[in-house]
Amino acid sequence: RVQLRSEGTVSNPVAFNRDLFGWVLENLLKNGIDALVEGKGTITVRLENDDEGGVRMYVADTGKGVPARDTAKIFEPGYTTKKRGWGMGLALVKRIVTQYHGGRIKIATTSQHGTTFLVTLPPANSAVAARH
Secondary structure, three states: OEEEEEEOOOOOOOOOOHHHHHHHHHHHHHHHHHHOEOOEEEEEEEEEEOOOOOEEEEEEEOOOOOOHHHOOOOOOOOOOOOOOOOOOHHHHHHHHHHHHOOOEEEEEEEEOOEEEEEEEEOOOOOHHHHOO
C-alpha cells in the first residue's frame, strides 16, 4: 500500500554519522507513512548536489500535509498530531541535523496533497562540518 522510491545521486562529499543520520531518515519516513491517507501513497527520497558543495535530501510524502498554522512549530519539542507519542521525533531530527551535522532542515512544501522536508548537509571540508 506504500510505495517507497529513491531518486538521484550525489558526488559531493559530506560528513555524517551513519547511525544518527539513519535515525533522521527513519523518522522522516515513518512520519511520512503516518501522514498517508488510509495507509496508501508514495514516499520519495531524492538526493542532489547542493550548489555550495554539500548535499540536499528531499523526503516527500503524498499524505494529508501539515496545517499552515502548525508549520512554524513542527520542530518544537512536544509538538505532535498523533494520538500516541511524545512529540519528540522532529525536534530530535532537527537537533541531529543542525547541531551534530551542521546542516539545515525545513518544510520545503506542504499542501493537502503531501509534505516535502528538505535536509541540507554542508560539504565535508567546510568549516561548519569541521566543527561537528
